[in-house]
Amino acid sequence: MATIYQVSEAAGVSLATVSRVMNGNAKVSDRTRKKVEDAMASLGYQPNAIAQSLASNRTNSVGLLVSELHGSYFGDLMSTVEQVLKQNGKHVIITAGHVDEKREHEAIEFLKSRRCDALILHAEAVSDGYLKTLSDSNIPIVVINRNVDGLEENCFVVDNENGGYIATKAALEAGHKQIAYISGPQFKKDASDRLAGHKRALQEANIAFEENSMFEGDFHESSGQAGMQQLQDTFPGFTALVCANDEMASGAMTAAREFGYDIPSQLSIIGFDNVLFSRYLYPKLTTIENPIHAMGEMAAYWVLQHVYDIKSPIPIEHLFVPEMVKRDTLGSV
Structure with missing residues (x-):
């Protein structure tokens, strides 16, 4: 040998x-x-x-914590991080926290026990204080889809409030006045920010936000279906439905067809994320681009530059601007 x-x-x-x-x-x-x-x-x-x-004193491995292992959103994040790091001779160890504080703690401790050189965290349940303490330890961390005061240079986020605003503003500009909303779970910052953007757009249009016009979902397809069903009773007559992610929008579209709606002539639907399947739905889903690929890429390059002294080929950016992706589910009234 x-x-x-x-x-x-x-x-x-x-x-x-x-x-x-x-x-x-x-x-x-x-x-x-x-x-x-x-x-x-x-x-x-x-x-x-x-x-x-x-x-x-290096393992050439990077720990990646995600909320779930399924779905287009997290699939895109995992594949992007793995690809960038692998091209530079580093390996990725992936684990899931399932939006539970105890399980996120355990997942992070597992990655630390594997002697990862750095951690890339899509953490939603652990506190800001915990993340600051973790950052002060001897392992570099990067946070995706969450801004932590004092760790701004380690965070990569999309402007979710502006994304929620853009989605509802598009419905308003198409002439809709009765706009229903299916939110994500409000304990999640991205979900609450998107709802805040929705409310801001309504306020600008002098339309009062009504509690019965909203259904709080869980970001899964089934809650989009359940939300569409409930809103038929609590907010009848709405002509547009804004959903806080594409999975719930797809569930709402299924329920809308079961109620006999034609999309978009009788009901317009807007999603958020622009995941892969959104362009293959029928009609193709109008949505907001959530640049998770770009955020994952930036997080990986940050680690390469700050931990391994490998210069990033592109400037490191921390805040990403959402954009409207116009397809076929938004019609005018």
């Missing part, structure tokens, strides 16, 4: 240079890196991961 000493000799470089190449250090020239990699390949050298970790 080839040794690191043989690789060093074959490549004509020092042991330290070979070590830097194996650890993904950016301070090695492309020419030198190729010489070392060619020597490793020709000798069939396989680095000992444990020895590497002990020598460099």
Whole structure:
């Protein structure tokens, strides 16, 4: 079995240079890196991961906490983070917190026990105080879809309030006055911000927000269906329905067809997120772009730059602006 000493000799470089190449250090020239990699390949050298970790105090692994493992939103986040880090020789360990404080704590402790070099967290239940304490420890953290006071440079968020505003503003500009709303669970900051944006758009149009015009869902398709059913009784006559995510919008569309509505001539529906399936619904869903791909990409590049000294190929941005994606479910009255 080839040794690191043989690789060093074959490549004509020092042991330290070979070590830097194996650890993904950016301070090695492309020419030198190729010489070392060619020597490793020709000798069939396989680095000992444990020895590497002990020598460099790095495991070349990054922990990723998500709320759920299913759905287009989290699937896009996980695949984006994994792709960016893998291209730079790093591995991702993924776990889920299921929007429960105890389970998020346990998931984060699990990632720490795996000696991850950094943590990327889509955490919704643990407190800001906990995240600040975690950040003050010896492991760098990044927070996605949540702004924590004092950790702004570690957070990557979309302006959810403005997204909620844009969605309802579009319905108002199409002539709708009776607008129902299916929200996400209000203990979640993104859900409460989107509802606040909805209310701001109504206020600007001098339309009073009515409590019976809203149904609080859970971001899953079934609650969109349940919301559509309940709103028929509590807020009859609405001509537009704004939903706080695309999953609930798809459930609402199913229920609307069961009630005999034609979309959008009799009922307009707007979602939020622009997940993959939204463009394949019938009619195609008008929605708000939630750039989870871009946020995941930025989070991964932040880790590479701040933890591994690998310069990001693009400027690091922390706040993302939502945009309307106009398709076929918004009609005018």
